[in-house]
Amino acid sequence: MSKDSADRSPPGQRDDVVWRKPDGTPVGCHEKIKVLNENFVELRQMLQDALEDAVLLGCSEAQVRAVFAEIIAQLENPYREAE
Numbered sequence: 001m002s003k004d005s006a007d008r009s010p011p012g013q014r015d016d017v018v019w020r021k022p023d024g025t026p027v028g029c030h031e032k033i034k035v036l037n038e039n040f041v042e043l044r045q046m047l048q049d050a051l052e053d054a055v056l057l058g059c060s061e062a063q064v065r066a067v068f069a070e071i072i073a074q075l076e077n078p079y080r081e082a083e
Contacts, residue, residue, distance in 0.1 A: 019027040019036050027033055047068060054064040 019033060021027060027036070051061070051064055051068075055061050
């Protein structure tokens with residue numbers, strides 16, 4: 001697997017990245033990892049499609065990426081993390 005294709009894999013399916021709990025320990029439940037990985041793959045594909053559409057419609061790639069980053073920065077966690 002090339003580095004590029006490894007970077008596109010969900011963290012739970014990559015050797016260098018592991019889904020972690022707030023205390024830093026890895027998430028160990030296979031069903032939880034499966035859900036996280038499925039969400040990651042779905043979100044990545046949606047973002048890829050949105051980027052491609054925006055560029056094809058004449059938008060600046062840099063602006064679209066900035067908007068994506070802004071959206072992520074504005075996400076709110078409705079749950080308190082254990083410390």
